Amino acid sequence: MAINRFLFASVFVCCLVATCDGIVSFNSLKPTLTVTATHKGGVLKAGVDNVTVTWMLDPSVPAGTDSSYKTIKVKLCYAPVSQVDRGWRKTKDDLSKDKTCSHKIVAKPYVAGGAVATATWTVQRDVPTAKYFVRAYAHDAADMEVAYGQTTSADKKTNLFDIEAVTGRHVSLDIASVCFSAFSVVSLFGFFFLERRKTKIAEAK
Amino acid sequence: MEISHGSYNQKKFALPVDSEHKATEFRLFSAAAPHMRAFHLSWISFFACFVSTFAAPPLLPIIRDNLDLTATDIGNAGIAAVSGAVFARIAMGTACDLFGPRLASATLTLLTAPAVYCTSIADSPISFLLVRFFTGFSLATFVSTQFWMSSLFSGRVVGTANGVAGGWGNLGGGATQLIMPLVFDLIQNIGATKFTAWRIAFFIPALFQTLSAYGIFFLGQDLPDGNYSELHKSGEKHKDNFAQVFHHAVTNYRGWILALTYGYCFGVELTIDNIIAQYFYDRFNPGGGMLSDFMAKRFGMRGRLWTLWVVQTLGGVFCIILGQVGSLGVSVAVMLVFSVFVQAACGLTFGVVPFVSRRSLGIISGMTGGGGNVGAVLTQVIFFRGSRYSTETGLTLMGVMMICCTLLITLIYFPQWGGMFCGPSSKGKTTEEDYYMSEWSSSEREKGFHRASLKFSENSRSERGRKIGSAATPIDGTPNTYV
Numbered sequence: 001m002a003i004n005r006f007l008f009a010s011v012f013v014c015c016l017v018a019t020c021d022g023i024v025s026f027n028s029l030k031p032t033l034t035v036t037a038t039h040k041g042g043v044l045k046a047g048v049d050n051v052t053v054t055w056m057l058d059p060s061v062p063a064g065t066d067s068s069y070k071t072i073k074v075k076l077c078y079a080p081v082s083q084v085d086r087g088w089r090k091t092k093d094d095l096s097k098d099k100t101c102s103h104k105i106v107a108k109p110y111v112a113g114g115a116v117a118t119a120t121w122t123v124q125r126d127v128p129t130a131k132y133f134v135r136a137y138a139h140d141a142a143d144m145e146v147a148y149g150q151t152t153s154a155d156k157k158t159n160l161f162d163i164e165a166v167t168g169r170h171v172s173l174d175i176a177s178v179c180f181s182a183f184s185v186v187s188l189f190g191f192f193f194l195e196r197r198k199t200k201i202a203e204a205k
Numbered sequence: 206m207e208i209s210h211g212s213y214n215q216k217k218f219a220l221p222v223d224s225e226h227k228a229t230e231f232r233l234f235s236a237a238a239p240h241m242r243a244f245h246l247s248w249i250s251f252f253a254c255f256v257s258t259f260a261a262p263p264l265l266p267i268i269r270d271n272l273d274l275t276a277t278d279i280g281n282a283g284i285a286a287v288s289g290a291v292f293a294r295i296a297m298g299t300a301c302d303l304f305g306p307r308l309a310s311a312t313l314t315l316l317t318a319p320a321v322y323c324t325s326i327a328d329s330p331i332s333f334l335l336v337r338f339f340t341g342f343s344l345a346t347f348v349s350t351q352f353w354m355s356s357l358f359s360g361r362v363v364g365t366a367n368g369v370a371g372g373w374g375n376l377g378g379g380a381t382q383l384i385m386p387l388v389f390d391l392i393q394n395i396g397a398t399k400f401t402a403w404r405i406a407f408f409i410p411a412l413f414q415t416l417s418a419y420g421i422f423f424l425g426q427d428l429p430d431g432n433y434s435e436l437h438k439s440g441e442k443h444k445d446n447f448a449q450v451f452h453h454a455v456t457n458y459r460g461w462i463l464a465l466t467y468g469y470c471f472g473v474e475l476t477i478d479n480i481i482a483q484y485f486y487d488r489f490n491p492g493g494g495m496l497s498d499f500m501a502k503r504f505g506m507r508g509r510l511w512t513l514w515v516v517q518t519l520g521g522v523f524c525i526i527l528g529q530v531g532s533l534g535v536s537v538a539v540m541l542v543f544s545v546f547v548q549a550a551c552g553l554t555f556g557v558v559p560f561v562s563r564r565s566l567g568i569i570s571g572m573t574g575g576g577g578n579v580g581a582v583l584t585q586v587i588f589f590r591g592s593r594y595s596t597e598t599g600l601t602l603m604g605v606m607m608i609c610c611t612l613l614i615t616l617i618y619f620p621q622w623g624g625m626f627c628g629p630s631s632k633g634k635t636t637e638e639d640y641y642m643s644e645w646s647s648s649e650r651e652k653g654f655h656r657a658s659l660k661f662s663e664n665s666r667s668e669r670g671r672k673i674g675s676a677a678t679p680i681d682g683t684p685n686t687y688v
Contacts, residue, residue: 085275088266126399128270167328168271168400176408177326181319184415188315191422195308199434 024095024145029137032061033072033149037134043162047125051161053105055136055149056116068146069110069138074119075101077150079160082130095145101135103127110138129165218429225660226429227359231366239426240357246425247306247350248370250314250417254343255377256384257321257410258286261337263385264403268333271400278330282337284585287475289341291578297345298571301352302450302564305433307425310349314418317343321411325404343414348574350374352567355559356428360667361498364509364556368494371555372548381410443654445564453644454568459561462613463554463569464576469607470517470550472580473524493552505670506560506622513553514614514625520546521611524604528597551577560619560665563658564644622668629669637662 035055044051053074057066077100083089092098106119135150152159219237220228228240235241261268261282269279293313300309320339327333354366388409392402427433428442436442454460493516500508523543530536554573562569584606588599618624621637629635641662645655 085277086269087276088269126267126270129273165271165273166398166400168398168404169326169328170401173401173404174326177322180408180411180415181322184315184318184322184418187419188312191308191311191315195434199438202435203438 025093026095026098026148027093029145029148030061030065031149031154032058032065032147033136033138034058035074035134035136035149035151037151037161039161043164044123046123046127046163046165048123050120050122051105051134052118052120053134053136054116054118057112057114058149059114065147066110066112066138068140069112070141071107071139071143072110072117072136073107073139074105074134074136076103076105076127076132077101077135079131079133079152080156082132105134123163125166127163127165129163131160131162133160222429223359223664225359225657225664227357227664228429229359229361231358231362231369233369238424239429243307243353243357243425244366244370246417246421247310247346247353248373250310250414250421251346251350251370251374252377252380253410253414253417254314254317254346255374256381257317257414258337258341258344259378259381260321260385260407260410261286261324261333263382264389264406267389267399267403271403272327272330272333274330274333278334282330282334284582285334285338286341287344287578287581289338290344290347291575291582293342293345294348294575294578295568295571297348298352298454298567298569298574299447299451300567301349301570302445302567303447305427306349306353306356306567307421307427307432308434310346310353311418311422311425313345313349314343314414314421318411318415318418321407321414324407324411344578345571345574347371347374348567348571351555351558351570351574353427355566355570360501360559360665363559364494364497364501364552366494367555367559368497368552371494371551384409442657443652445654450565450568453562454565454572457562457565457569459617459619460565460569460572462617463558463561464572464579466513466517466576466611466613467551467554467573468576468578468580468583469610470520470547470554471574471577472582472584473520473603473607474544474547474551475578475581493549493554494556495552496549497553497556501556501668501670503671506557506619506668507625507628508670509553509556509668510614510617510625513550513557514611516546516553517550517611517614518608520550521604521607524607525601526604528599528601528604557617560668562644563641563661619668637665637668641665 033055034057035053037051037053039051040049055072055074078089080091083091083100089099089102091100103124105121108117108119111117133150133152133156135148137145138147140146150156218226218228218240219235220230220232220240223229231244232241236245265274265279268274274282297309297313300312317340320336320342324333324336324340327336350370351367354370355363358366385406388406389402392405393399397405428436430436431439433442433444437444496512496516497509500512504511520543523539523546527536527539527543530539555570558570558573559566584603588602615625618627619640620630620635621640623629638659641658642650642655645658649655
């Protein structure tokens with residue numbers, strides 16, 4: 001009896017803890033950071049071009065807002081047009097399930113005092129072809145998101161930039177594919193020729 | 206004369222054989238030519254084709270970023286991969302009837318290898334769909350595998366041979382889920398970037414497929430007595446006429462029924478693989494084939510038919526249950542039970558197929574195999590595309606459709622053995638010879654083209670089951686060469 005009550009109580013407490021634990025909603029975050037991203041213009045090539053990102057605390061927010069900020073994580077995020085019909089890039093309010101910002105640009109400790117921080121990042125070779133914007137999250141000491149800032153408007157339609165992925169193809173691969181394919185077909189005709197010769201020999205005997 | 210012929214027969218083969226020189230035993234750990242060697246060659250090449258056809262899904266997270274695919278593109282490519290084989294399987298059946306399984310399967314395997322090599326150079330959603338479509342044609346080697354086993358193994362063990370060959374081949378679809386990511390990781394560690402590494406990885410299944418085709422050509426043999434081309438030339442095997450073979454296949458209603466019902470066991474398997482997270486499991490349980498042979502020993506063809514109907518219907522019932530359960534643990538358990546029944550139904554189907562027609566075995570096998578793929582395409586298009594039905598509703602409806610389509614098995618009737626509800630016909634032409642001879646016209650019989658079918662008829666008497674088969678059957682007027 002006592003065991004039953006103990007078990008029930010511990011399960012109940014665990015459930016309570018689970019509800020408290022870690023579900024950060026994006027809608028609960030305030031856009032207190034001002035973020036900009038500059039690049040060479042036009043379509044950026046993965047593996048080649050750079051993006052320079054700057055971020056700072058918005059001067060118009062009340063003092064003390066940034067008291068809990070410990071780290072700033074800057075990420076590359078998909079624009080809505082690149083999320084259409086691609087469930088693996090879906091935007092969800094629960095940040096632990098949100099897939100909008102899957103590419104890390106840089107993570108730096110937060111420096112209070114309103115100074116502008118910058119970082120230059122070469123677009124990585126595994127970034128797919130899509131339209132992007134940049135978003136920075138402010139994390140507290142428990143590594144939970146507490147604020148954010150992004151280079152685009154709230155509806156994510158302005159100030160987007162394009163990145164073109166590497167194809168991954170190489171001339172040597174192309175040549176190898178074509179050669180092996182041709183070899184398969186040629187060896188098939190070789191088989192037919194061999195087969196015909198065998199039956200002709202058997203017939204002649 | 207006959208005694209020495211008999212002892213020559215005994216010395217020639219490693220396994221015991223019947224009057225058609227088909228093996229009457231199935232010895233898994235032997236590689237003796239021609240029977241067991243053909244078994245190993247055919248299941249390995251079928252395995253290679255499955256590995257190639259389903260090599261893309263485990264690497265999709267990388268491929269979809271490289272080629273900028275949408276979910277629709279991925280779904281279409283998945284449907285394309287299984288739809289190519291629908292007609293390829295029927296064409297393969299025809300090719301086996303006319304040219305023999307050895308040449309037919311080596312040809313198909315070599316002709317589809319370029320599609321796998323060219324997957325490495327795909328650069329858009331369209332090219333991706335095309336390579337998956339053409340690679341999928343290689344799944345038609347299922348038909349040549351079943352045809353080959355049916356040509357080399359007697360009725361006593363044909364279900365087992367078909368089931369094990371098909372089952373182990375199907376394992377390729379599961380094995381590839383482990384093989385491709387491992388190969389990809391290895392290539393990445395050597396130094397290639399992600400978008401190049403997956404391209405290089407595709408050379409592995411392509412090379413495996415090419416080598417298996419070479420193995421079949423150089424080491425395989427169509428029939429116990431030789432290859433089709435030699436036997437055609439020596440006159441021992443009549444080189445058949447396509448129009449006749451085709452006619453006898455499409456006018457045999459049993460072939461159509463089995464094609465449809467196979468759509469609701471194998472087709473359902475393929476569908477489940479595409480929509481439920483893929484994990485490694487044994488797909489085409491050889492148990493189905495062994496069960497078919499076991500039931501045939503006691504109850505003959507009627508036993509095979511009843512068992513097939515019961516097992517496939519139960520598969521449908523578990524599919525309905527799968528769509529209804531809510532918790533993850535229970536649904537995984539139900540899915541395992543469901544897949545055992547579905548897989549067994551596939552094996553049981555190919556315990557019946559070898560007996561539907563002797564002359565047009567290839568096309569009937571092809572139709573049945575193709576029906577499986579049609580079932581996969583239809584089911585995915587009706588229930589699992591877009592957002593009309595939730596996945597759970599789709600599964601329940603698929604189960605209902607399985608049960609309804611499986612009812613058609615009650616209509617299958619063999620005059621010489623009976624059907625599910627009726628015994629063998631008591632009037633007129635009711636022997637095995639009559640059934641298989643009806644595929645040959647009298648002028649063809651005068652020329653002796655029907656001899657192979659005659660031997661098959663005698664050997665298929667085992668489908669009468671134990672009670673009736675033990676009664677002595679009067680020897681037919683047509684002369685045969687074995688006492």
